[in-house]
Amino acid sequence: MDKKRHKLLERQLKNLLPVISELPKAAVLALEHFFNEVNEAYRSYEEDRELLEHSMEISSEELYSANKDMREKNINLQKMQEETKALSIQFQAVFDNAAVGILAVDKDRKYVLANKAIQKMLGYSFDELHNLDLDIITHPEDVEAGIVKYNSTNKGDSYSTLKRYMKKDGSIMWARLTATKLADNDKHLAGVGIVEDITAQREAEETIREQAIQIQNAAIESAHRAGMSEVATGILHNVGNILNSINVGLETILRKFDKSVTQNLHKANGLLVQNRHRLSDFFSTDPKGDKLIDFYLELGSAVEDELSEQKQEATDLMKKLQLIKDVINTQQTYAKGNGEFKEKVALTEIVENALAMQSTSLARHEIEIVRKFSDAPLILAQRTKLIHVILNLIKNGKEAMGSGRAKEKTLTLEIGKVDSGGAFLRVSDTGEGIYPENLSKIFNHGFTTKQTGHGFGLHFCANSMGEMGGKIIVTSEGRGLGAQFTLIFDETELIGKAA
Secondary structure, three states: OOOOOOHHHHHHHOOOHHHHHOOOHHHHHHHHHHHHHHHHHHHHHHHHHHHHHHHHHHHHHHHHHHHHHHHHHHHHHHHHHHHHHHHHHHHHHHHHHOOOEEEEEOOOOEEEEEOHHHHHHHOOOHHHHHOOEHHHHEOHHHHHHHHHHHHOOOOOOEEEEEEEEEOOOOOEEEEEEEEEEOOOOOOOOOEEEEEEEOHHHHHHHHHHHHHHHHHHHHHHHHHHHHOOHHHHHHHHHHHHHHHHHHHHHHHHHHHHHHOOHHHHHHHHHHHHHHOHHHHHHHHHHOHHHHHHHHHHHHHHHHHHHHHHHHHHHHHHHHHHHHHHHHHHHHHHHHHHOOOOOOEEEOHHHHHHHHHHHHHHHHHHOOOEEEEEEOOOEEEEEOHHHHHHHHHHHHHHHHHHOOOOOOOOOEEEEEEEEOOOOOEEEEEEEOOOOOOHHHHOOOOOOOOOOOOOOOOOHHHHHHHHHHHOOOEEEEEOOOOOOOEEEEEEEOOOEEOOOOO
16 A cells, blocks of 8 residues: 555544554555555545635635625715715705796696796796696687697707796796607606796887887987978987987897897706606716716806896996987977077087997997097077087998998097187097098988998088088098097086096
8 A cells, every 4th residue: 555545534543553564465555555546535535625625715705805895885875865966955955046937848738847037037836837737828819820830849858948937926927938849658657848037038129119119209209290291201210319229238138138148048957857767876987977066056157148248238228218209309399489499408418328339339349439528608408409510420320430440449528618708529430431422412411421321420410410400521531541520619608527
């Protein structure tokens, strides 16, 4: 038995060796064969045992590692659940407290979502809105147009429209609706929308339109009473110039509407719709979720800023309208006195009023205003006619510098005293100038060098100055060298230097 025996077999054979050594050789060989088989069995068992122990050791380590990973994942999952809960609370707060209305309707045209803003706008609670059909709170004249707009929109696309809502108290609310039409496979929502209350802006626009009509009618009636058809044409022309300035202001307001921060709301709303079944994951793992929350958090302040700017624009427009109404009222007063009524006025006051009326347009055309006011006497003039004359000269100077040829855009208004004792006002521009051959025709009725001109403005200026006992003079060094229009008035009474 040469092979190395297993330790266990070695211990068992230790006491048998004396006996085995006395046995016959054949028996010893048989035993040795048997012991070799036993030894192999022990060795095989030992290998299996070691393998099993090693496997158990590995399994224990893997199990321990798996348990550790599971504990860490559970901790992370708990944190994610807490963060998701916090984000959900924040999102609900943003939804409830957004400055604009947010709503959603199902396929039966019933409201299934309505935040606090839309509830406040319409005067209904959510429970009341939930039981109302969409058409019930839509102005009857806007129902059909709304249905056509919705049906003509592709699924998943958004559209913007103006519509009127019927509030609970029976009053009307004008609104800008930005809506998204959802796909047919959505089981709950047919559309979602953002509602912005623009009632104040619509009322302001309507007031301006009505007052503009009143102003035009008043101008026509004033000219008719005075029996001066040509003057009526001039007054309408001048009032039209001022109304153009008001129209610019309105266009500014409308452009701000088009660029409003609420234009991005339908995109934000689209993200909510796309991720409505996974809002927790969306807000906890998707970077767009964080950006969406930031957008809604900043939305209220941005809308307030926009409304403040729009209110200021509307206030400025109302001031301009009041100025025009005052001018028209004065003109009517003059008309009752056969058009010859004059009063003492300060040129500086009239000039500043005219500049105020044209301030928006001048600023938009980036025209620099230079004032050169010195001691000058009061003048005897018809206030309404004089302010229209100055407005015409300011407008002409502005247009002359808008052709693209002017390197600089400077409008200079100079007030002073003439040698004869009267006063003068000179309006100078750095525009395209006047050809020498046109200087003698510039005040003729119907003469104009503008493609869209009518030849009323400067003709009116010349007639008005003559009726007030003054005169107007034009000078220009030629094309591209600007022009100067000088008004000359009789002296009445000296006044101090204007500020």
